[in-house]
Amino acid sequence: MHAKDIGNEAENIAKQYLLEQGLTYHSNNYHSRAGEIDLVMRDQQEWVFVEVKYRSNSTHGSAIEYFHAVKRHKFTQTVKHFMHQQRLNPATVPHRIDVIAIDGKHISWFKCV
Numbered sequence: 001m002h003a004k005d006i007g008n009e010a011e012n013i014a015k016q017y018l019l020e021q022g023l024t025y026h027s028n029n030y031h032s033r034a035g036e037i038d039l040v041m042r043d044q045q046e047w048v049f050v051e052v053k054y055r056s057n058s059t060h061g062s063a064i065e066y067f068h069a070v071k072r073h074k075f076t077q078t079v080k081h082f083m084h085q086q087r088l089n090p091a092t093v094p095h096r097i098d099v100i101a102i103d104g105k106h107i108s109w110f111k112c113v
Helices: 003-020 069-085
Strands: 024-031 036-043 046-055 095-103 106-111
Touching: 003 024, 003 036, 003 046, 003 095, 003 106, 024 069, 036 069, 046 069, 069 095
Parallel strands: 046 095
Antiparallel strands: 024 036, 036 046, 095 106
């Protein structure tokens, strides 16, 4: 399986997991110059921007460790771009950044911001 196929499968697993937790799906793979948002979901009135990290094993660290400061900064910039394009004011529209970390078959959900 190619890396892109593995990434798509991980995103599908994350999407299904979040749907089962009661979130609703809005879109996926939003791109800006700064980066990409894997999933855009809604948790009632709150926009949820999701980064999906997958590692088949923890030999080189767990999946969550790959959402480091540089990646978080780029992700935050992409969220701002999305909100601006959708005419959503970040100061008044509830939103957060979540990470779904998949280590092998174990799924962890981190609500970061």
